Amino acid sequence: MSHQVRVVLLGAGLVVTHFFALRLLPAGSQAATNLSVGMLILCALIAAASAARAARRCAGRARYGWAVLAVGMVGWAFGESVWAYYVTFRAGIAPFPNLGDFGFLTMVPAAVAGMVAVLGVxxxxxxxxxxxxxxxxxxxxLSWVFVLEAVYQAGNLTAAAKAVSLAYPLSDVLLAAVALILLPRATAGHRRTATLMLAAAVALSVGDLGFAYLNQHSTYTCGAPIDTGWVAGFILVALAAHRAPSGRPSDSGQSAPFLPWLPYVPLAVAVLSAVELLARGEQLTAFLAVLLGTVILLVLIRQMVALRDNTALSRDLHRVVAQLRVREQELHHLAYHDPLTGLANRSLFVQRAEDALDGPLALLYLDLDGFKPVNDQHGHAVGDALLVEVGHVLRAETRTGDLVARLGGDEFAVLMPGVTDRAEAEEVGARLTDRLARPFTISGHRVVIGASVGVGMRAPEDLDVDAVLRRADALMYAVKSTRPGRHAVLHPA
Known part of the structure; x- marks a missing residue:
């Protein structure tokens, strides 16, 4: 049996033992009182110790959250100790309210603050x-319909007693509301903790609502079975702290589909309760009517806020999609273009040449002469600027439909689709050679280079563009080896 299972079974055993022991002992007896008070103090301290241990184990906001929660549990144990003093040493006569109520009520704001810090918004x-x-x-x-209205209208309690009696269930309303809010928003790592905290809030609410109901009828006695609600609440808090993740929880994992609707379950029950009251011929009091109307108005406002947020989300989504499309175009451009000159790269050149291979085409293969000495003498920055200028020249001296590409280093190529006459391609090659032989001024430096150009024409037997490129490349090297810097009017053998 794993350690986690043993801890859960131990907690469940404490709750079951407390309930059945109080059922077996005479109601209101000193034995029942002592058992219940002792068990309540013990369970509150167990919850405090478990929360303190979680605080030492966790970091950041979670550490402070569990520490505050531990303080709240100690406050409740203090309140129960004060109550134990009255029932043990004052013959069971305890003023209401008393100092112990302060300890009881400090637990709720501490629990709320702790849950918010641990689970986070x-x-x-x-x-x-x-x-x-x-x-x-x-x-x-719901609390007012079933319990609180009777407490408020009870004539046998002082104003202070009424206020404290109402404070207990109202505090539980706040505790349960916070737990219901945080549960749907809890990350996958904290969802079990949030569920246990919600169950703890429900159990504590059962204890407080039962206490308020019995107290307003002057029938509550320490050691009543309703005290088991508090015992269960503290055990659940202890289990939540025990199962809390020590590190920052991961956001991975899908939330259960019913969780976003969970906060509206109490609203549905409240509306059904109002319908049931009206069906019985009873009227809603002014307070209940205003309260229910306010809640319905809040629902409408909540839907308007959701509509506004969805509209903003849709707008943001469209903007992100537009940015992604622009980025996609940029990446596509980078994939098929030389980043330095902006000319087509080898991949795009080959792709376009393959597409044009069904018809006539000519290729110019161009290699710069004297480029390496420019790099060696003036540096790579000047060399890069020179390559950019060469790209501008090639674009300016070729047709609109021609594709100029930098194949790598100081090698360039021009795709001329639709050209059937070698003389036309050679004329373009000669023009490029003459233009590139003119001096360039780069960053204040006068640079003189040349170019060797080879012309390749598509032959009927060519199955791919590589054959045309090889012929143009061979002619280019032939020109470079014989008359560098000049265009050669050579024909393949």
Missing amino acids: RRGLLRVVLDGLIIAGSLLF
Whole structure:
């Protein structure tokens, strides 16, 4: 049996033992009181110790969150200790409210702050606030219908006692609302922790609502079975802290499809409760009518905010798509063009030549003469600038439909589709040779180079462009070896 399973079984055993022990012991007896008080203090301290251990194990905001939660559990244990003092040493007579209630009520804001710090709300804060108000309003409606209205109207409690009696379930409404908000937004690594915290909030709410109901009827006694709700709540907090991930949770993993709808479950139950009251012929009080109307209005506002966010998201999505298309075009251009000169690269040149191979075409293969001494004497920056200028010259001296490419280094090529006459291609080659022989001025330096050009014409037996390129390349090297810097009018053998 794994350690995790043993911990869960131990926690469940404490809850079950507490419940059945109180059922077996006489109600209101000192034994039941002592058992319940002792178990409550023990479980609150177990939750505090587990949260403190999680704080030492975690880092960042989670560490502070678990530390605050541990303080809240200690506060509740203090409140129960004060209660134990009255029921043990004051013959069970405890003033209400008393100092222990301060300890009880400090647990809720500490638990809320701790859950927010541990689970976190990083985006969509307005929607989170609206969801919280909707959930809190719905839970308040249900609590008022079934418990709180009777507490408020009870005539046997002082104003302070009424306020404290209402504070317990209202605090639980806040605790449950926060848990419901954070659960759908929890990351995959924290979802189990969030689920356990929500279950703890529900269990504590059962204990507090039961206490408020029995107390307003003056029938609550320490050691009543309703105390098991608090025991279960603290055990669940301890399990949540025990199972909390120590590192930063991963955002990977899909959320359950029902989780985004979970905050609206209390609203649906509240509406059904209102319908049931009206069906029985009862009327909603002014407070309940205003409360339910406010919650419905918040739902409408929430939908407007969602529509606004979706519109903004759609706009952002269109912008991102447009940026991606531009980037795709840039990447496509980089894949098929020389980054220095902006001319086509070898890949694009071969692709276009293969596409044009069905018809007549001519290729000019050009190699610069005297380029290496420019690099050696003036540096690569001047050499690169010279290559850019050569690219401009080649574009200017060729036809609009011709494709100029830099094949690599100081080698260039010109694709001339539709040319059937070798003399036409040789004339272009001669023009390029003459133009490139003129001096260039690069960064204040006067640079003189030349070019050797070979002409290749497509033959009927050519199956690919490589054959044409090889012939043009061979003619270019023949020119370079005999008359460098001049265009050779040579014909293949």
